[in-house]
Amino acid sequence: MTPKRDERTSSPPSGVDPNTPSIARVYDYFLNGRDNFAADRDLAEQVLKVAPNARTTAQANRSFLVRATEAVARAGIRQFVDLGTGVPTSPNVHEVAQRVNPEARVAYVDNDPIVLVHARALLSGTRSDVITIEGDLRAPKAVLDHPELRAHIDFARPVAVLLVAVLHLLTDEDGPERLVETIRDQMVPGSYLILSHLWDDPDGVARAGADEYAHRKASAPVVPRTTEEIRRFFDGFERIDPGLGHLDQWRPTEDMINAGNDDRFGLCAVGRKP
Numbered sequence: 001m002t003p004k005r006d007e008r009t010s011s012p013p014s015g016v017d018p019n020t021p022s023i024a025r026v027y028d029y030f031l032n033g034r035d036n037f038a039a040d041r042d043l044a045e046q047v048l049k050v051a052p053n054a055r056t057t058a059q060a061n062r063s064f065l066v067r068a069t070e071a072v073a074r075a076g077i078r079q080f081v082d083l084g085t086g087v088p089t090s091p092n093v094h095e096v097a098q099r100v101n102p103e104a105r106v107a108y109v110d111n112d113p114i115v116l117v118h119a120r121a122l123l124s125g126t127r128s129d130v131i132t133i134e135g136d137l138r139a140p141k142a143v144l145d146h147p148e149l150r151a152h153i154d155f156a157r158p159v160a161v162l163l164v165a166v167l168h169l170l171t172d173e174d175g176p177e178r179l180v181e182t183i184r185d186q187m188v189p190g191s192y193l194i195l196s197h198l199w200d201d202p203d204g205v206a207r208a209g210a211d212e213y214a215h216r217k218a219s220a221p222v223v224p225r226t227t228e229e230i231r232r233f234f235d236g237f238e239r240i241d242p243g244l245g246h247l248d249q250w251r252p253t254e255d256m257i258n259a260g261n262d263d264r265f266g267l268c269a270v271g272r273k274p
């Protein structure tokens, strides 16, 4: 289905370059969202030619985010930090967490101007339980020490940090391992890491898709990683059941099993700091 153009994006908000494909907006297109421009849609269609699974992987990823957030909320977590939020897509993290615990607090962090505009309008707005912060994950200390984040989230109590479909947008030089270590060091025991990542599949499909992003000079590089490289992000965490696996294999719902959902292009897990 071709998404309709949204009024909100017909004239770009200030700071938004509609001609440079944005990872957040391409992902929005794959999720059938409306906050994307022609350059994003052109790149997305090009990626689909070499990686026809890209749309179902994006959808499987978002579904993992929802199931994992709900599981962690049910485990008693009331504070969530969603790093690399993406364009708002319902249900958002606070909607899922607050279904379980109406008092859950959420901080959204991203560096994409269109994400920030829509997140501030649709997610945080004037409410006090949800905030949106501009932050670049390549500077993890600045993100975690942000005064607004510190005022909203109490790191002396357990938190859940989401790094869902975002670490593959950081090159090794950008320091994804340093980011995860910085997060882990801030966490008290009983905190959770919810993480998914584009998998470097043996057939090279993810790499072919990644080459298209590089070729079109998208807003960030795409770096698929091997199982072992992704597993290392969980050093210092205990992965809760069922451990590290493909997106649709993480606690699938009955509907997913009946529908035969079986995406094989992303890996994910939820870690608990012991």
Ligand SMILES: C[S@@+](CC[C@H](N)C(=O)[O-])C[C@H]1O[C@@H](n2cnc3c(N)ncnc32)[C@H](O)[C@@H]1O
Pocket (backbone or CB within 6 Å): 023, 024, 027, 061, 062, 065, 083, 084, 085, 086, 087, 109, 110, 111, 112, 115, 135, 136, 137, 138, 163, 164, 165, 166, 169, 220
């Ligand atoms: C593929 S989307 C994933 C959105 C959401 N986490 C999900 O899984 O549905 C990745 C998001 O990470 C953001 N992002 C990429 N690099 C970033 C960086 N260095 N700092 C902050 N956010 C970043 C993008 O702007 C985009 O919104």
